[in-house]
Amino acid sequence: MNKYFFMLLMTFSTMIFADTLYITLEKDNALAVVDGETGQLLKTVPVGQRPRGIAFSKDQAYLYVAASDDDTIQILDATTLQVSGNLPSGDDPELFKIHPNGLWLYVSNEDDNIVTVVDLKEKKAIAEIAVGVEPEGIAIAQNGQWVVNTSETTNMVHWIDPQNQSIKDNTLVDPRPRAAEFSVDNQWLFVTSEIAGSLSRIDVSTKQVSAKLNFNIAGVDDELIQPVGVLAHPNNEMLFVALGPANRVAVVDIETMTVTKYLLVGQRVWNLAFSPDFKRLYTTNGVSNDISIINVDKLKVTKSVRVGHYPWGIAVKANSTDSSSSKSPTFVPAER
Amino acid sequence: MKNTLLILRLVCYSGWLMTCFSGSIYAANMSVDIAFLTEKMPVSPALSNLDPILPDAGVQGAILGTKDNNTTGKFTGHHYQLKHMDVAVGEDVVPAFELLLKEGYQYIVADVQTSTLKKLSALANTNNVLLFNVSSTDSELRNASCSMNTFHIIPSDDMKADALAQWMLKKRWKKWFLVKGRDQKDLNFTKAIKRSAKRFGIKIVAEKTWNFDHDARRTAQAEIPVFTQGTDYDVLVVADVKGLFGEYLTMNTWLPRPVVGTQGLVPRAWHRTHERWGAVQMQNRFYKQSGRWMNDVDYSSWLAVRAIGEAVTRANSVKAEDVKGFMLSDQFSLAGFKGVKLTFRQWNQQLRQPILLAVPRAIVSVLPHKEFLHPRTYLDTLGYDEPESTCDF
Structure with a gap:
């Protein structure tokens, strides 16, 4: 391992970041606010109908929440959590991601087979990109070069060039691709296929699948292993994959594409997020109505917290005790 | 734009x-x-x-x-x-x-x-x-x-019947009163129901054929209580594929019992x-x-x-x-x-x-449940499994 990276890890282990979690509750039409460190539910705030995708604006001043049944993305003031406006998201917005330029928001409209691009400054839809049947996952490379969308019934990854908001390439993947995530060095794209129970690693330069991993858990029926949410650790070695009704999070070595550990969490684990210091991993568990908190260094589940009905999306914000700690630390990717 | x-x-x-x-x-x-x-x-x-x-x-x-x-x-x-x-x-x-x-x-x-x-x-x-x-x-x-x-x-009929039987087993409703029509499709479904009952240890305590050929709308209240009298059972299973009488069994039985099969709680692909x-x-x-x-x-x-x-x-x-x-x-x-x-x-x-078990306005359950074990996949607990199959290509 790169020694600088190790030193960086050491530095972080001595610092403590307090953080707040914002979790959308699909069946409660509300947002749960949880203290990340203690796992305490602080409050529940009403939002639009069937809230799912959630993310902060780049400057963390606003919180965007996809209210799927209201066909809109709500803009919340990040401090007061009051709804201050709406974004024209198109019908039935579910998952969305914000481009690193902080300006473009990409959202899938499942019923219409399109991805809508919203200009966050103008609050206007600037493009609609026709994709496959039932678009779902969105991932954006950290260097901003590619936006990808997965379509669940077409079973493809669509490569969108944000320069002209059009599809440049398509990659066929296993059935029902749900979520996608770029490696932190932007070389690989990881895609989970819910029905096939697999994880594909796609080479970003060739757009071809370079490796595939089929999950296998002793004592769990293959049909129940349904990979959904996926999150890359900034060390560029570890990848976390939520396995839905298998009630586990898989820890994957991205180089060898093997599972190093399965972590038992709540029922129907769906989306994942890190604490700002990457010490903790949070999972939303739709059926058991809770979130699990995982100690990332020890790879141990430490806590589960009941938050409300059908927790779905999760966004994390560092508590701003002073100006320096309000930003997420930047990791240096390890050499491969 | x-x-x-x-x-x-x-x-x-x-x-x-x-x-x-x-x-x-x-x-x-x-x-x-x-x-x-x-x-x-x-x-x-x-x-x-x-x-x-x-x-x-x-x-x-x-x-x-x-x-x-x-x-x-x-x-x-x-x-x-x-x-x-x-x-x-x-x-x-x-x-x-x-x-x-x-x-x-x-x-x-x-x-x-x-x-x-x-x-x-x-x-x-x-x-x-x-x-x-x-x-x-x-x-x-x-x-x-x-x-x-x-x-x-x-x-197949067998997959649907097995889904019903698995759910009944889970509910411990193991005594069935079977009412069938006279159509060939009704007889096929009856056969499937009997096979499932045997597979899942369910007892068919009574079996009757619906022979009344008058209009069920006018006579259901009078006829069905009499028709379903005389035996104690947990559920009434109906085989009436075309829907000629089955809908009128619900709420008209002598004993207060649920109706399942082609009416009432139904197994469906969708x-x-x-x-x-x-x-x-x-x-x-x-x-x-x-x-x-x-x-x-x-x-x-x-x-x-x-x-x-x-x-x-x-x-x-x-x-x-x-x-x-x-x-x-x-x-x-x-x-x-x-x-x-x-x-x-x-x-x-x-x-x-999987088979959906539904009532008119809700899904009751999706079968099979993963507790029904099978060496290959739990989905093969529905219908004719490989050793039972008489298919020879």
Whole structure:
């Protein structure tokens, strides 16, 4: 391992970041606010109908929440959590991601087979990109070069060039691709296929699948292993994959594409997020109505917290005790 | 800008057969022709006027499946075309089938009765085309009368009966009162129910045939309490496929007992209240297209066309033998909005799938539950398993 990276890890282990979690509750039409460190539910705030995708604006001043049944993305003031406006998201917005330029928001409209691009400054839809049947996952490379969308019934990854908001390439993947995530060095794209129970690693330069991993858990029926949410650790070695009704999070070595550990969490684990210091991993568990908190260094589940009905999306914000700690630390990717 | 985009989208939707894309950026270089054959059946006397008679059952699912295939096809260069053929009540289906063979169709989705399917299966074998059964639930077709080029998409009577029995077992409702009609389909379903009862240790404590031929609307209150008297039981199981009397059993039995089977709690491949696993999107797309809710035959037809599309895409071939080989391989899996992958049983070419247990306005459960163990997959606890199958290709 790169020694600088190790030193960086050491530095972080001595610092403590307090953080707040914002979790959308699909069946409660509300947002749960949880203290990340203690796992305490602080409050529940009403939002639009069937809230799912959630993310902060780049400057963390606003919180965007996809209210799927209201066909809109709500803009919340990040401090007061009051709804201050709406974004024209198109019908039935579910998952969305914000481009690193902080300006473009990409959202899938499942019923219409399109991805809508919203200009966050103008609050206007600037493009609609026709994709496959039932678009779902969105991932954006950290260097901003590619936006990808997965379509669940077409079973493809669509490569969108944000320069002209059009599809440049398509990659066929296993059935029902749900979520996608770029490696932190932007070389690989990881895609989970819910029905096939697999994880594909796609080479970003060739757009071809370079490796595939089929999950296998002793004592769990293959049909129940349904990979959904996926999150890359900034060390560029570890990848976390939520396995839905298998009630586990898989820890994957991205180089060898093997599972190093399965972590038992709540029922129907769906989306994942890190604490700002990457010490903790949070999972939303739709059926058991809770979130699990995982100690990332020890790879141990430490806590589960009941938050409300059908927790779905999760966004994390560092508590701003002073100006320096309000930003997420930047990791240096390890050499491969 | 937004208006232009909207118009563009509308154009795309309306002209789905000539998708905007196949003509412009992505050249369609492989064509897949699928035929849909409907054998019209005489309309049975209705118990109530509640349910409209559907002239387009099945084919609407195939149309939607073709649309979905073409959305994928615009990225892969495959173009799917669907031809629909109706055969009038009482007419011979074979000439229509032979016409399709002459026109070179390799994939034929058939909504026909059991006796017809047997004839078509033989023709499909000799002509090396693939036949997809989307409506016949007869267990004989999956056993003694199975055929090597015929795939069964719709769940069999046995799969449905097993789903019911598993749920009853879970509820510990293990004493059944069986009421059957006199139609051949009722007898087939009765056979399946008896087989399931035996498999899951359920006792049929009484069995009666509904022989009353007067109008059930006027006499249900008087007749059904008497008809169901004399035995204690947990549930009343009804086998009335055409719906001639079954609806009137609920709330009219002598003892207060639930009704399951072809009425009451029903096993289905699809149901309009099914919402989980992305089914809402499917329901919406279907409703938007056809102005009605999807039924089992529509769903099976959608699956048949999607299975062809999936195999063509993955095998990257339009040849029937390649498509068949891929469908039966371990690599094939189909997403059907039921939370698990759907695959084919190699021993009788039946599509494995969960069964929905529904009441008119809700899904009660989705079977099998994972507690029903099986060495291969828990989905094989429904219907004829490999050692039980009498199918020999």
